[in-house]
Amino acid sequence: MKAFLILEDGTVFAGTSIGSTREVISEIVFNTSMTGYLEVMTDPSYAGQAVVMTYPLIGNYGITPDMESEKPWVDGYIVRELSRLPSNFRCEGTIQDFLAKYDIPGVAGIDTRALTKILREKGTMNGMITTDENYNIEEILPRLKEYRTGNVVDKVTCKEKTVLKGKGKKVALLDLGAKNNIAKSLNKRGCEVTVYPAHTTAEEILGTNPDGIMLSNGPGDPKECGAIIEEIRKLYHSDIPIFAICLGHQLMALATGADTHKLKYGHRGGNHPVKDLKTNRVYISSQNHGYVVDTDNLDENIARPAFINVNDGTNEGLEYIGKNIFTVQFHPEACPGPQDSAYLFDRFIEMMGGTK
Numbered sequence: 001m002k003a004f005l006i007l008e009d010g011t012v013f014a015g016t017s018i019g020s021t022r023e024v025i026s027e028i029v030f031n032t033s034m035t036g037y038l039e040v041m042t043d044p045s046y047a048g049q050a051v052v053m054t055y056p057l058i059g060n061y062g063i064t065p066d067m068e069s070e071k072p073w074v075d076g077y078i079v080r081e082l083s084r085l086p087s088n089f090r091c092e093g094t095i096q097d098f099l100a101k102y103d104i105p106g107v108a109g110i111d112t113r114a115l116t117k118i119l120r121e122k123g124t125m126n127g128m129i130t131t132d133e134n135y136n137i138e139e140i141l142p143r144l145k146e147y148r149t150g151n152v153v154d155k156v157t158c159k160e161k162t163v164l165k166g167k168g169k170k171v172a173l174l175d176l177g178a179k180n181n182i183a184k185s186l187n188k189r190g191c192e193v194t195v196y197p198a199h200t201t202a203e204e205i206l207g208t209n210p211d212g213i214m215l216s217n218g219p220g221d222p223k224e225c226g227a228i229i230e231e232i233r234k235l236y237h238s239d240i241p242i243f244a245i246c247l248g249h250q251l252m253a254l255a256t257g258a259d260t261h262k263l264k265y266g267h268r269g270g271n272h273p274v275k276d277l278k279t280n281r282v283y284i285s286s287q288n289h290g291y292v293v294d295t296d297n298l299d300e301n302i303a304r305p306a307f308i309n310v311n312d313g314t315n316e317g318l319e320y321i322g323k324n325i326f327t328v329q330f331h332p333e334a335c336p337g338p339q340d341s342a343y344l345f346d347r348f349i350e351m352m353g354g355t356k
Contacts, residue, residue, distance in 0.1 A: 003107045005078060006128045006137065008144035011118060015109035018082055019099025021131045025147045026050040026075035028127040029290065030116045032269030036336040037095070038063060041072040041104075044156035044177035045246065045288045047219040048149030050076030050129060051268075054116050059095040062086030068179040068335060072098070073156060073219075076129045077106035078115070105129045123264040124290060152220040153177060153228070153247070157198035166192035169211040169352045174198065176228070176247050177218030181335040185345045186214065190354075199227065202234035212241040212352040215248025217331065222250035222260050222291055229255045241324035241351040243344070246289055249327035253293040253318060256302050263314070266290035267329075270338060273310035274317075274330055282310060283341045286334030293318065293329070324351045 003017035007028065030052040031040055037058050040051060051074050060083040077099060086094055099106050107129055119125065126144040156177040164183055168190030173183055176198050183193045191212075196205060198218070205213065213235055222229075225247075233255040235242060244252050250260050267287040274285050292314045295305055300321075307317030307328060317328040332341040 001131055002133055003105070003129060003131050004135065005107050005110060005115070006130065006135065006140055006144070007118070008126045008141060009118075009122060010137065010141065012137070013107070013110040013115060015107040017131050018096045018106040018108045019077065020103045020105045022103060022105055023128065023130045023132065024050065024075050024105050025126060025128045025144060027124060027147070027149055028052060028078075028119065029124055029266060029268055030054055030112075030119055031288070032271060034270070036270060038066050039068045039335055041074050041077065042067040042069045043179055043288060044069050044073045045217050045219045047073040047152040047156050047177065048075065049219075050074060050078060050127065052078040052112055052115055052119070053080075054112055056080040056112065057083060059083035059086055061088035062091035063093040063095065063098045064088065064090040065092065066336070068181060069156075072102050072104060074104060077104060078110065078112065078129075079106070079108050080110065080112040082108040119265050124266060149220050151224040153198050153218050153225055156219060158195055159197060161197070161200075162195045164193040164195070166190050168192065169349065169354050170194070170208070171212045171214055172196060172205045172208065172210040173214040173216060174200065174205070174248070176216045176225075176251070178216030179331070179333060179335065181333040182214065182216055182245065185333045185342065189345060189349055191349070200231070202231040205235065206238055206240070210240060212243065212348060214348075215242065215244035215252060215327070217246035217248065217288070219247070221262070222247060222254055225251055236323070236325065239324070241348065243348040243351070244327035245331060245333070246329060249318065249329050250291055250293055252325070252327050253303070256299075256320070258298050258303070259294040260291050261294060262291050267309065270334065270336075272330065274307045274341075275310050276307055277305055284338045285330035285341055286338065287330045289329060
């Protein structure tokens with residue numbers, strides 16, 4: 001069956017339908033990872049977005065037990081060539097069956113290189129995936145321009161508190177759309193991790209006397225999270241060590257008076273270089289974000305830049321003055337990788353008074 005990707009600038013790509021045949025409007029973003037497509041699809045940070053994979057062949061090892069949450073969150077999936085015969089000893093099925101199971105539409109067989117160049121030159125834009133060959137583009141374009149991802153954190157956060165038992169430090173993890181490997185990275189270092197829904201009050205978290213607080217990654221515009229920002233401001237004023245990743249990094253910055261803005265096309269993939277400003281060492285990182293913290297109006301008495309993106313110079317981390325708080329824009333829990341910055345979890349353990 002034919003399928004079409006229609007962008008809000010009027011560009012149309014024709015390909016083959018994969019997965020569900022339902023129609024969807026979403027923000028179209030691209031990811032440069034060569035592997036880890038299952039982790040991409042199940043990363044809650046992609047809620048409200050359809051993902052274009054720039055690597056030309058996707059699905060050659062099928063679906064494996066490597067999901068980063070209970071289900072996929074992407075609105076749609078767009079590839080150049082989809083492997084129809086996956087081969088791997090851990091393979092449990094194909095991408096096309098996985099997409100169909102979760103009612104996610106996709107398109108295969110389009111020129112993803114050309115599509116990515118459009119998104120890089122014009123910026124991230126909305127689009128529609130449809131199997132309707134008689135689509136009316138004049139009716140579709142206004143709908144595309146009106147689409148907003150909205151407050152998607154409420155959609156992806158856990159519904160109730162859960163605990164991963166451990167004999168070490170007690171960590172409260174605020175789930176803003178957390179990848180599973182954040183809790184696992186702490187748990188394998190001995191931490192007892194209590195995962196809280198995004199709208200948990202600071203009073204409830206602080207009332208348990210945790211040794212440390214973790215703010216997770218998550219989807220959407222950080223400025224949509226007004227109520228959560230207010231609670232994070234209360235956490236900031238406590239003396240408990242805090243480590244934040246991605247959306248958590250942005251929310252802590254907003255809670256302390258900084259600002260954020262949307263990037264032209266974001267950083268998504270497993271090959272983004274970041275520089276530690278203390279050591280000048282460069283790490284290759286996994287990233288998935290469309291917004292970034294402004295450093296132009298950063299109060300130097302509150303925070304200072306700790307990492308920058310080597311490619312475009314944007315902020316990749318902050319260290320807070322006089323506080324046991326540090327935050328990063330990239331993903332040290334990267335799954336499947338790279339693992340360059342996993343040491344940051346050890347740093348967090350040390351901040352809590354433990355040993356790595």
